[in-house]
Amino acid sequence: MAGSAQPGQAEAEKRYDVFHTDCPARDMVDHVTSRWGIWVLISLRSNPLRFYELRESIQGISEKMLAQTLRTLVRDGLLWREVEPTTPPQVTYGLTEFGRDIGEPLTDLFDRITRRLPPYSAA
Amino acid sequence: MAGSAQPGQAEAEKRYDVFHTDCPARDMVDHVTSRWGIWVLISLRSNPLRFYELRESIQGISEKMLAQTLRTLVRDGLLWREVEPTTPPQVTYGLTEFGRDIGEPLTDLFDRITRRLPPYSAA
DNA sequence: CAGGATCCTATCCGATACTG
DNA sequence: CAGTATCGGATAGGATCCTG
Numbered sequence: 001m002a003g004s005a006q007p008g009q010a011e012a013e014k015r016y017d018v019f020h021t022d023c024p025a026r027d028m029v030d031h032v033t034s035r036w037g038i039w040v041l042i043s044l045r046s047n048p049l050r051f052y053e054l055r056e057s058i059q060g061i062s063e064k065m066l067a068q069t070l071r072t073l074v075r076d077g078l079l080w081r082e083v084e085p086t087t088p089p090q091v092t093y094g095l096t097e098f099g100r101d102i103g104e105p106l107t108d109l110f111d112r113i114t115r116r117l118p119p120y121s122a123a
Numbered sequence: 124m125a126g127s128a129q130p131g132q133a134e135a136e137k138r139y140d141v142f143h144t145d146c147p148a149r150d151m152v153d154h155v156t157s158r159w160g161i162w163v164l165i166s167l168r169s170n171p172l173r174f175y176e177l178r179e180s181i182q183g184i185s186e187k188m189l190a191q192t193l194r195t196l197v198r199d200g201l202l203w204r205e206v207e208p209t210t211p212p213q214v215t216y217g218l219t220e221f222g223r224d225i226g227e228p229l230t231d232l233f234d235r236i237t238r239r240l241p242p243y244s245a246a
Numbered sequence: 247c248a249g250g251a252t253c254c255t256a257t258c259c260g261a262t263a264c265t266g
Numbered sequence: 267c268a269g270t271a272t273c274g275g276a277t278a279g280g281a282t283c284c285t286g
Contacts, residue, residue, distance in 0.1 A: 016169075016176055019162050021183040025237045032232070033156035035278085051248055062280050067249055088247040089286080098239060105232035109155070112224055113148040158258085174268055185260055190269060211267040212266080251284075258277070265270075 031076055032102055036061050036069045041078065041095070041103045042110060048082075048094030078102060154199055155225055159184050159192040164201065164218070164226045165233055171205075171217030201225060 019026060031037055039058045043049065049057065055066055070093060073079045078099035084090040095103060154160055162181045166172060172180065178189055193216060196202045201222035207213040218226060 016172060016180045017166055018179070019166070019181050019183075024240055025233070028236050028240065029161065029233060030158070032236070033161055035153070038152065038156055063249070064281090065279060068279090083248090086247095087286095089249095091248060101235055101239070102232065105228040105235065108231070109225065109228035110148065110152060112228065113151050113155070116221060116224070117147050117151065186269075187261090188259060191259090206268095209267095212269090214268060247286100249285085251282105253282085254280090256277105256279085258275105260273105260275090262273085263271085266268090 028076060031072050032078070032106070034069065034072075036065055037073060038106055038110075040066075040069055040073060040093075041099060041106055044079070044093060044095050044099070045103050045107055048092050050090060050092050054093065073099070151199060154195050155201070155229070157192065157195075159188050160196060161229055161233075163189075163192055163196060163216075164222060164229050167202070167216060167218050167222070168226050168230055171215050174214050174216070177216065196222070 032041065036058065039061070040054065043054060043057045051066070051070075054070075055061060055063065058066070061069075070079065070081070074081050074093075077096060079093050080096050082092045082094075084092075155164065159181065162184070163177065166177060166180045174189070174193075177193075178184060178186060181189070184192075193202065193204070197204050197216075200219060202216050203219050205215045205217075207215075
């Protein structure tokens with residue numbers, strides 16, 4: 001996108017990157033790095049989880065936000081959702097190939113931050 | 124999640140122990156993945172930029188949010204800030220070693236997303 | 247158990263005006 | 267140029283209740 005054509009201002013000499021507001025990647029990034037999205041993706045990195053397992057894994061998240069975040073990530077193609085019409089119902093979420101691909105840099109980011117922080121004990 | 128003020132949340136809130144009991148990295152992750160933080164970090168990955176260059180690079184950001192985001196990231200030790208007391212004044216921002224380290228997975232994330240999205244044509 | 251619907255508050259964030 | 271201060275609308279997000 002940093003090189004994509006933008007009718008009307010394509011003539012501008014670019015000394016630096018320009019992140020357009022209408023770039024589709026920007027929405028995706030926003031979803032992935034949303035307040036809870038990153039934790040959902042990291043939580044599912046090792047194995048699929050059910051709704052309540054995710055809720056307990058990501059402490060502090062409300063059911064509303066978890067449901068909303070999951071819906072967005074499924075729509076974006078980062079997660080798959082499997083419903084077993086039992087009683088009570090069971091819904092499992094897991095990473096798609098795309099989600100797994102995206103999860104790597106997120107886990108890396110998280111690791112680098114945690115690796116760096118401990119000595120300072122949250123200044 | 125964006126530049127939450129330094130006066131830490133006085134209220135003892137639930138801890139987010141996704142992987143650890145107390146996660147000091149949570150605030151850092153929130154800042155880094157804030158709405159504008161990630162774009163600031165990515166914009167500065169190749170070279171330092173001045174305030175107005177950042178504003179033009181990150182299309183859609185307001186001066187208020189840029190200033191707020193920069194303040195947060197400088198405080199977190201991800202960016203350095205250099206003021207030249209000329210007239211008019213010049214303020215330059217760049218990545219610290221920590222910021223550069225954190226910027227890598229972010230750039231990686233961005234690249235993977237853009238590489239995966241359908242070609243950005245005829246919008 | 248998984249979530250939708252509703253209400254309501256905290257905060258985000260843009261617009262505007264002002265300063266050094 | 268590079269901010270700060272303030273106002274107010276938009277939105278995020280929690281709490282609660284309800285359903286299949």
